[in-house]
Amino acid sequence: MATLNYLILVPMVYVAVAVFVCGTLWRVFRLLRSPRLATPLAIYPVKKPGWLYAAGDALLLPTVLRHNPLLWLALALFHLGLLALCIGHLELVADIRWLQIVPHAIFLGKGAVGLAMFVCLLYFLSRRMVSPTKELSVPEDFLLLVLLLLTVLFGAQMDWARNWYDYSTMSVDDYRAYLWSLVTGKPSIASVEGAGHSFMLVVHVFFANLLLLAFPFTKLMHAIFTFALNRIRRG
Amino acid sequence: MEASLRDELVRLFDTKLSRQMLLNLETCSRCGLCTPACHAYASMPLPKYAPAFRAEVVRRIYKRYFTALGRFAPVLGEAKPLTDAALEELREAAYSCTGCRRCMVYCPFGIDTQQIMSIAKLLLIGAEAAPEILSLLADVSISKGESIETFKEGFLQGIKRLETQVVARWKVEAGTTPIPTEVEGADMLYVALAGAHSIIPAAVVFNAARENWTLSFFEAVNFGAFVGDPGKTQLILDRIVREALRLGVKEVCICECGTAVRVAKQLSGTQPFRVVSLTEVHARYLREGRIRVKKLPGSHTYHDPCQIARNGGVYDEPRAILGRIVEDFREMSPDPKYNWCCGGGGGLVAMGEDTLDFRMRSSRVKADQIRESRADVVVTACENCHTQLENINAHYGLGKEVKFLSSLLADALVAP
Numbered sequence: 238m239a240t241l242n243y244l245i246l247v248p249m250v251y252v253a254v255a256v257f258v259c260g261t262l263w264r265v266f267r268l269l270r271s272p273r274l275a276t277p278l279a280i281y282p283v284k285k286p287g288w289l290y291a292a293g294d295a296l297l298l299p300t301v302l303r304h305n306p307l308l309w310l311a312l313a314l315f316h317l318g319l320l321a322l323c324i325g326h327l328e329l330v331a332d333i334r335w336l337q338i339v340p341h342a343i344f345l346g347k348g349a350v351g352l353a354m355f356v357c358l359l360y361f362l363s364r365r366m367v368s369p370t371k372e373l374s375v376p377e378d379f380l381l382l383v384l385l386l387l388t389v390l391f392g393a394q395m396d397w398a399r400n401w402y403d404y405s406t407m408s409v410d411d412y413r414a415y416l417w418s419l420v421t422g423k424p425s426i427a428s429v430e431g432a433g434h435s436f437m438l439v440v441h442v443f444f445a446n447l448l449l450l451a452f453p454f455t456k457l458m459h460a461i462f463t464f465a466l467n468r469i470r471r472g
Numbered sequence: 473m474e475a476s477l478r479d480e481l482v483r484l485f486d487t488k489l490s491r492q493m494l495l496n497l498e499t500c501s502r503c504g505l506c507t508p509a510c511h512a513y514a515s516m517p518l519p520k521y522a523p524a525f526r527a528e529v530v531r532r533i534y535k536r537y538f539t540a541l542g543r544f545a546p547v548l549g550e551a552k553p554l555t556d557a558a559l560e561e562l563r564e565a566a567y568s569c570t571g572c573r574r575c576m577v578y579c580p581f582g583i584d585t586q587q588i589m590s591i592a593k594l595l596l597i598g599a600e601a602a603p604e605i606l607s608l609l610a611d612v613s614i615s616k617g618e619s620i621e622t623f624k625e626g627f628l629q630g631i632k633r634l635e636t637q638v639v640a641r642w643k644v645e646a647g648t649t650p651i652p653t654e655v656e657g658a659d660m661l662y663v664a665l666a667g668a669h670s671i672i673p674a675a676v677v678f679n680a681a682r683e684n685w686t687l688s689f690f691e692a693v694n695f696g697a698f699v700g701d702p703g704k705t706q707l708i709l710d711r712i713v714r715e716a717l718r719l720g721v722k723e724v725c726i727c728e729c730g731t732a733v734r735v736a737k738q739l740s741g742t743q744p745f746r747v748v749s750l751t752e753v754h755a756r757y758l759r760e761g762r763i764r765v766k767k768l769p770g771s772h773t774y775h776d777p778c779q780i781a782r783n784g785g786v787y788d789e790p791r792a793i794l795g796r797i798v799e800d801f802r803e804m805s806p807d808p809k810y811n812w813c814c815g816g817g818g819g820l821v822a823m824g825e826d827t828l829d830f831r832m833r834s835s836r837v838k839a840d841q842i843r844e845s846r847a848d849v850v851v852t853a854c855e856n857c858h859t860q861l862e863n864i865n866a867h868y869g870l871g872k873e874v875k876f877l878s879s880l881l882a883d884a885l886v887a888p
Contacts, residue, residue: 267494274490276738278584280576280809281785298580304505370504372519373528377541377548378502454541455548462499463581469492470582 242435245443246415247424253446260453265461279472291467308364315357321345322354322392329409330416343409348400351393358386377455384448391441395434406433477599478554482537484598488591489538496588497534499581500524506575506585511813512568515836523575523585526565530591533558559599566592566700567603568830570820572778572813589818593700602699605826606819610695610704617711620689627689628653634668634675641882642676651675654719655686660753661721661745663692663712663732665855670727673882674750680885681762685725688715692732693855698819709739716745725753728876730779730817730854737784749780751853754881755789758796765884771800773847774877775861776811777854790853790877797884802847812838814852816860831860832867839868853877 284290293299302309325344327333344350362382365374398404407429414428429438451457489497506523507513513521520526528550535542535551542551552558571586596602616623631651638650651671652658662678662685664670671687678685690711696704716724724740724747726733733749740747757763774794780786787808794801805811815835820827842850842864850865850872852858861874 264498268491271489271491271494274492275741278492278587279785280573280582280782282787282809283785294580294582300578301503301505301580304508304578308503308505364504369507369513369517369519369522369525370502373502373504373507373522373524375502375528375548375550380548454539456499456501459499459501459581462495466495466499466581466583469495469584470576 239430242430242439243426245439245446246426246429247419249446250419250442253449257449257452261458261461264453264458268462268465277472278469280470281472283472287471288468291464291471294467294471295463311357311360314353315361318350318354318357321350325350329412330420331413344396348393348397351389351396354389355386355393358382358389362386381448381451381455381457384444384451388441388444388448391437391444395437395441398434404433407435407438473554473556473559473599481554481595481598484594485533485537485591488594492584493587493591496527496583497531498539500527500531500583501581502528503580505580506578506583509575509578511570511572511574511815511837512834514812515815515834515838520564521568521834523569523579524583526569527583527585527588529558529561529565530588533562533595534591554595559596559601562592563596563601565589566596567818567820567823567827568834570778570813570815570817572817573783574778574810574813577782577809586818590700590702594702597699597701602701603819603823603826605823606695606699607701609822610699610701610708613691613693613695613708613711614704617690617707617714624689631671631687634671637668637672638675638679641672642679642885644679648679650679652686653689655684656719658686658719658721659684660723660725661686661688661712661716661719662725662727662750663688663690663736664727665691665693665729667855669876669879670729670855673876673879674727676882676885677754677757677763677878681757686719686721688712690715692726692729692736693822694732694735695819695822697731697735698822705735706739709735712736713740713743716743721745723748723753725750728853728855728858728878730777730784730856733786734779734784749784749786749789749853750878751780751786751789751793754878755792758793764886764888765797765881766886767799768797768880768884769799770849771802771847772798772849772851772880773802773804773842773845775804775814775842775850775852775857776808777852777857778811778813778817780853781811782809790851793877793881794851797881800847802845804841804845804847812841814838814857814860814864816856816863821856821859828863831863835860835864836868839864839870842870842872843868847872849873849875849880851875851877851880 298309324336328336328343364370411428415426418425429435502524510521510523532550532552533554535549536553542549566589569589573586575585576582635650644650660683694705694708696708722745724745726736727750737747774790815831815838820831850861865872865874
C-alpha cells in the first residue's frame with residue numbers, strides 16, 4: 238500500500254504533469270502548423286475590436302446566458318470554482334504574496350467552492366442523461382464528468398473536514414511540504430503519510446492525475462481553443 | 473468499401489484540415505446549446521437534426537483517422553471508420569443542413585457547422601455519392617466558362633427579347649442599349665441568373681440610375697459551392713473574375729442569390745474591382761438620390777437570406793430600401809441575426825422535387841414566423857429563399873405574396 242501511495246503521489250504526478258504540458262503544447266503547435274484559410278468566416282454584424290468581443294464571448298458565455306440561463310449559472314459557478322481552486326492549489330504549493338492582496342485563508346470559500354462544483358457537476362451529468370443532450374453525448378463526455386466529480390469530491394472532502402467538522406489531521410504546512418518537495422525535485426511524502434486523510438489525498442491526486450493525462454487528448458482543450466474559435470466568429 | 477477508396481477519402485479529409493477546421497473539430501463539448509438553433513430540429517425534434525449531432529457524424533471519422541484518442545481508444549469518442557454506412561450518415565447530415573450558420577450564433581465557442589459539413593460534402597464527392605444533379609449543374613457551369621463562343625449567340629438573342637420588357641417599364645434615351653453586354657470600361661458588371669426575373673427589374677433600376685453597366689455572360693449561381701467542391705467553386709467563380717478583368721470594370725454586382733454573393737465577396741481575392749450585392753447597389757442609389765421612388769401600399773416583411781445577412785453583413789441596406797418604398801414594414805425577427813433559415817439553402821432548393829418533402833417538414837418554424845409577421849408580402853433578396861418561401865407559402869397555405877426586393881424597387885420607381 239505504501240508503494241502504491243508513493244507511485245500515485247510522486248512518479249504518476251510527474252508523468253501526468255509532463256504529459257499535460259507537452260501534450261497541450263503539441264496540440265497548440267499542430268494547430269499553428271496547419272494552413273490558415275483566408276476566407277472570412279465571421280457571423281455578422283461584426284463589432285470592433287474583435288479580440289475584445291471574442292474574449293468576452295469566451296469568458297462570459299453570453300450566448301449560453303441568452304439561450305439557457307440555468308446552464309449558464311452552472312457553467313459560471315463551475316468555471317469560477319475552478320479558478321478559485323487553481324488559486325488555492327497554487328497557494329498550497331508556496332506562499333504567493335500577490336495572491337494575498339486581499340488576505341484570505343488558503344482555499345477560498347470555506348468549503349463552499351467544492352460543494353458548488355460538486356452540485357454543478359451532478360447537474361452536468363444529469364443533463365447528459367436526458368434527450369437531446371443524451372444522444373449527443375459520447376463516453377468521453379461521461380468519463381470526464383465522472384473524473385471531475387471524483388476529483389472534486391475527494392479534494393473537497395479534505396477541505397470540508399477542516400472547515401466544517403474540525404477534523405484537520407493535515408495542515409496547510411503538511412500539504413505544502415509535500416508539494417514543495419515535488420516542485421524542487423526532492424520528492425517526499427513523509428508529511429502526508431499516515432494521517433487520517435492520507436487516503437483521501439491519494440485518491441484525490443490519483444483522479445487529478447488522470448484528468449491531467451486526459452486533458453490534451455480530449456475536449457478539455459476547449460479551455461484554450463475557445464479563444465481562437467471565438468476570434469474567428471467575431472471576424 | 474474498398475481500402476483504396478477509403479485511403480483516398482482520408483486524404484481528401486486531410487485537405488480540409490485548415491487551422492479553422494481543426495478548431496471546429498476539436499473544440500465541441502457537446503453541450504447541446506445549438507440544438508434549438510436549427511430550423512430542422514425546431515420543426516422536427518429528432519436528435520439527428522441537432523447541429524452538434526450532424527457535426528459529430530464528421531467528427532467521429534476525424535477522430536478515427538486523425539486523433540490519438542480515436543486511434544487508441546475509439547470507444548471513448550465513438551470514433552468510427554469510413555464505411556458505406558458512414559457515407560450514408562454523412563449524406564443525411566450534409567443534405568439536411570442548409571449551411572445557414574444560425575447554430576453558430578448559439579454556440580459558446582462559435583463552431584461552424586457549415587464548414588464541418590463541407591468535409592462531409594467533399595467526402596461524398598470523393599465517393600461519387602454526392603447528389604448527381606448538383607455535380608451535373610456545376611459541370612455545366614464550368615464547361616460554359618470554357619466555351620463562351622458556342623452559347624454566346626443564343627444568349628444574346630435571348631437578351632434582345634427581354635429588352636422590350638425593360639423599355640416598357642423604363643424608357644431609355646435613344647441610342648442607349650436597355651441591356652448592354654460586352655461593354656469594355658463599364659463601371660459595373662452585373663452578374664444575373666438565367667431567369668428574366670433576375671435581369672429585367674435590375675436592368676430597369678440600373679437604367680433609371682443611369683448606371684454605366686454591362687450584363688455578364690455567366691450566371692452568378694455557384695453549384696460548386698452547393699455540392700461542396702472547392703475546386704469547382706473556384707472555377708465557376710473564376711469565369712466571372714476573368715470577365716470582370718477583361719472588361720476592366722470597377723465593380724462586380726451579384727444578383728439576388730445568397731450563395732453567389734457570399735462566394736464572390738469572400739473568395740474573389742484581391743482584385744482591381746469590388747464585389748457588391750444588388751441590394752447594396754440599390755441602397756446606394758437611394759442614398760445618393762440617383763433614383764426616385766414612391767411608397768407602395770400593403771404590409772411587407774423581409775426575410776434575410778442567411779448568406780447575405782448573418783454570413784455577409786448586409787442587414788441595413790434592405791431595410792433602408794424598404795423604408796423608402798413601402799408604407800408598412802414589419803420585421804420578421806426581433807433581431808435579424810436570429811432570423812430562421814428558409815430551409816432551402818445548401819443546394820436543397822437546387823435539388824428540386826427530391827428534397828421538397830424534407831424542405832417543407834423542416835420549415836414549419838419558418839412558416840410560423842411568416843404567419844406571425846402578419847404582413848401580406850414577404851420580400852427577400854435570394855433566389856433560393858424565394859423559391860423555398862413560395863413552396864412554404866403554398867404548402868402551409870399562408871396566403872402571402874413572395875417578392876424579390878429588386879422587383880419591388882423597380883415597381884416603386886417614379887420618373888424624375
